[in-house]
Amino acid sequence: MLDSIQSRGYDITRLTFDMGYNHAMSGDFHKGLRERGIPNVQEYREEQKGITNGVGGAKFVEGDYYCPGTATKHLDATVDYDKAKGAISERQWRDNLAERWKFALHLKDVKANGKVRLSCPALGPSATVSCPIRDIHPRAFRGKREPGQVLKKDLPKRWAETAVCCQDSITVHPDEFLTEQQKYRYGSDTWLAVYKTDRNVVESVNNTLKSDFRVDLNSERRMRGLAASQYVVTFKAAALNYKRIADYARAQLRKAEKETRRYNPTPIRAGVKLPATDIKPAERKVRSRDRHGWSDYGRNRKKFHSVEVKPDVTSEG
Structure with missing residues (x-):
């Protein structure tokens, strides 16, 4: 289906699916999306939350690689939020995520292949954290928000042998942990x-499709068998698409007719002529x-050459 849509010249900006769909599809599905240039937006299953993998000492959490010195409370922010069952507010959870993203x-x-x-977040002028084992760049943290702080107690015991801590960068294959990668940062x-x-x-479309035909109830199905049900649902989906197109076209016609009636009023009784309107x-x-370009706030404003005016200085005495 995705190939059919793209073959007709349409761009697919994203594919959004929930935990059930994510569980049903294998890694080949996500790889196929990447090959077609289609990003995805998804909800994670329970086993996909928190620390799930890692490369070169970096910890992979919910689609991103993190410094090994990141505090556990930030790495497990989503896991703790789910376990708390209301004891942790959504605002607290998202604040923990914002701190972790640093x-x-x-x-x-x-690379060409x-x-x-990926580089350590404490390196360079764009550093977002301060680490006791990394030298701070002279231009780091200037005019920026408060950086994250790596505590010594959170550092790996053998950090000198950890690639991400002692090298300028680590190399990651784009297909690593592909099933957990997505277009937007989870929780943002x-x-x-x-x-x-x-x-x-x-869900709105699903509700419309099921409104007059309960495909989820065996006793009310008009046809038996999975293939037959899929056949019927396909026709219903096509009919719904045609209906939406027709509704849109009808709404545009009504809008145009309304504008026409506004400037050409129809008389209440036949044979009555109304004066021409000049509305x-x-x-x-x-x-x-x-309008005159006097403001610096106007879009595409006309530019004027500035002229320096020297002060009028007169000699005294």
Whole structure:
């Protein structure tokens, strides 16, 4: 289906699915999405939350690689939030995530073969954490938010032998832990808004499809067998798509007719002639400062050459 959509010239900006779909599909499904350039947005299953893997000492947590010196309470923020069952608020959980993101490894570059190089978050002028085993760059933390702090007690015992702690970067294959990678950072404002919106749309469509035909109840199915049910649902999905297109076209026609009636009123009784109306669409009001280009806030404003005015200094005496 995805190949059919792309073959007709449409761009698929993302594919959003829940835990059930994520559990049913294997890693080949996620690899196929990557090969087609389709990012995904997903909810994690219980076993996919918290520390699940790692490379070169870096810990892989919910789609990102993190410094091995990241505090456990931040790495297990989602696990603790689920176990608390209300004792930890969503705001506290997301605050812990925001603090953890400071410890995420930075993207250094991408090789020609697709492999990714990641660097320690305490290196360079764009450092986001301060670490006792890394020298701070002179331009780091200037005018930025408060950096994360790696505590000595959280450092690996053999940090000198840990690749991410003693090298400039580590190399990661893009297909590593592919089933847990997604377009937006899990738990962020963007992820939450996109995931909830997409899931609401999907559930709305499902509700419409099932409104007059309960495909989930064996006793009310009009046809028996999985293949027959899929056949019927396919036709219902196609009919729903046609209905939405027709509803949109009908709404556009009604909008155009409404505008026409506004400027050409119909008489109540036949044979009655109404005077011609001179009503015109209301013009968009523009402030004089924007109309004449006097403001620095206008979009695409006209630029003027600045002229330096020297002070009038007169000699005394």
